[in-house]
Amino acid sequence: MTIVSDRVAARRSLEGLALGDAFGERWFPLFREPRQAYNEVRDRRVPQEPEWHWTDDTAMALGIFRVLDEFGEVRQTELAQAFALGYDADPARGYGHGMHQLLPRLLHEPGRWPEFARELFGGEGSLGNGSAMRVAPLGAWFHTDLSRVVEQATLSAEVTHAHPEGVAGAVAVAVAAALSAGHELTLDAVAALTPRSAVQEGLVRAAEVPFSTEPWKASDLLGNGQRIRADDTVPFALWTAARHPDDLVSALWSTAEGFGDVDTTCAITGGIVAARTGVEDVPEGWLRRREAVPGGTG
Template identity: 80%
Template sequence: MTPAARRAAARRSLEGLALGDAFGERWFPLFRDRLQAYEEIRARRTPQEPEWHWTDDTAMALGVLRILEEHGEIRQTELAQAFALGYDADPARGYGHGMHELLPRLLEEPDRWPELARGLFGGQGSLGNGAAMRVAPLGAWFQDSLPLVAEQAALSAQVTHAHPEGVAGAVAVATAAALSARGELDLDAVVSATPASAVRDGLARAARLPFATAPWKASDLLGNGQRVRADDTVPFAVWCAARHPDDLTAALWSTAEGFGDVDTTCAITGGIVAARTGVDTAPEPWLQRREPVPGGA
């Protein structure tokens, strides 16, 4: 692939990630009344807020893409600094507890990312879904080499998510995005590329789950991100993407039916599917309401 083709593929994925992120975030206020929210989602009623803002999912994905555009590969200290600068510019994007602890310290000492990332959560490192939520554009960038996708995804994850589960979540999502960009999205292939982990076990269950299963039921079986762990988030989001590989809008509605950490599950699904489709097929009101993503046209 030429550098221009890589950038274009990664940008398609980023735009879908940001759309899913902003779309999913709109549902949180309605979750106070789960029945109302479910009825709205099942009826496919678009949230009516005039502005849909994206969250830390997109902010961190922008950091990943920035490093790829500047260096053509993940350089971990530079990525740590990019994440920290993005956080410093707007810390109210919905970052999790671990990132509120880690990123301000990386702003001052980005080269200390190995020890600081490992020190989170009592020295276990984060097994959250944050490395997975931001990585789809990387998969689109390196789509012509699945081994390189896995290597680079792991490098991108380790900067903030030192726990093997956090890394496995990133490898799985990046692989799914790469396969999607190639028109070859297949759950068994994602399972094969994912390191041995609870994430891989969840993906194996997802691969056996018929696409005729209602999304709300699938989220009960696979997890919906409510625990903010990679293994509780990635299998359902990847399953939704594989269920609708050529229809970004349908994929995001299905993902929203799962409730839970819906901005993150929708960001993952959106980043995977849009690596193939882009966002031009999404409803125009969605695109008009979504906050612009820096670097676009």
């Protein structure tokens, strides 16, 4: 494959992340009765709603992309402010409980992110999947230097997720996106660069699940994000990305079969695969329905 520039790879990833986010959101009970959703996904029936809106996954990924675009690296206070501004612009994007607590405080005092992030969840910090859902474009941005990917993903996670599992989830997704953009994506390689954690253990298990396994069965084995934890979300999303490294549409359908926190699993998978493929081969109707991503496609 042709290795593309950092910004182009990151923009590709962002577009795929937003597509996965908006596509996955269609299968929540708000839009579908569970049996209807199951049948439609299994039959590969494309949601016919005229607009597919993205959620907090994309809103926070945009914050990361904007900071990278301005500074060329993660600056944590600036990233805290970017996240807070995105939240303030539209707090109804589906943010989790912890972010509803944290981000309004960061709007006024972004420099106090270390203190505020550590206070979440009884002082343990968040181990949720929020740091992982937004980070794929960062991995694509730094894809030529995997050690930098690990460093920068860690910095991006710490702003909101002080728990080591939250950091590990971000590192794993960023490494996967980097490998997708410029190398060969394997789950063993991702696990080798992920900090020792339940996330890493999940990736080791995922590497042992044959790609011939039905996605719903793989999600039973690996987790589908229903618990909102990084270790319950990242292994399955990376498994589907590795299962379909050159086919974004197939990757998203397979991920949707796992249900659970389906907008987030699809956002992670979409950001990883699109770092390699872009969205050029996605049906035009999907892209027409999906809410536009600010900043264009360049």
